[in-house]
Amino acid sequence: MTNVLFVCLGNICRSPTADGIFRELVANARLDQKIIVDSAGTGDWHVGKAPDTRTVAAARKRGYDLSVLRARHVNARDFDEFDYVLAMDDANLADLQRLKPAHFTGHLGLFLEFGSRGDYREVPDPYYGGSDGFELVLDLVEDAAQGLLNHIRQRLY
Template identity: 40%
Template sequence: MINVLFLCLGNICRSPMAEAVFRHMIKEEGLEQNIIVDSAGIGDWHEGNPPHRGTQNILKKNQISFDGIVARQIKKQDKDDFHYIIAMDDQNIHDLNEMIPNMQGVIVRKLTDYVADESVMSVPDPYFTGDFDYTYELIKEGCRTFLEQIKQEIRKEG
């Protein structure tokens, strides 16, 4: 089983969008028995809340379920529970390392590491930009490429 955690600032826009998109892709590929996905935020401001209305709208528009997704803050236990932590920007990674030092054994990357356009350094936060469409497109591309990498891992192990 491969465990993936998507991470952003408040866990109501980008990381729950990535969780929902990735979960949808996993289901389409029939890999629900191989991959577990979750999301969290650096802060606890929105803990217990559903995704932002803009995130809900873009997911509904693309027929992607966000059932059961609620905001939570990242916790120390996550470094033991997840193989991958996929952050939305450099600040998320910096804050993660401040909150949970010694992330040995966890692969920490940015989602944009899986986006073809190397000039894109982070997934912009639509909470501030208002551009949920662009964020969705970046997340979809990054998740697709990341899933292809994981599928190769599963093939090697299987």
């Protein structure tokens, strides 16, 4: 099994988008018995809440259903359960690096490292912006999710 955790600040915009898109790719590749996907936030103020309605609506337009996802707070135990812990931006990555136990041997890094676009290093937070921000997140996540799936496939076979 390969376990992947996507992490953003509140777990209501970027990381659930990555979670939903990557789950869909994994299912379409018939690898859902080999790859487990989850998402979490470095902040705890949205725990138990559904993704932001704008995130859900933008994803739905592209055929992704995020409605079943609920925000949760990342914790040190996640480093025991996940092989890939992927942050949406440098601030989230710094928080995760502080939380990471010394024995973690998995991959901790930025999600967009797996993308093919060189114009963004981080997934920008769309929360305080307009609808174009949510579309950009979808574009970046779709690209990086495909790259991540290709990377994991190479490791599985």
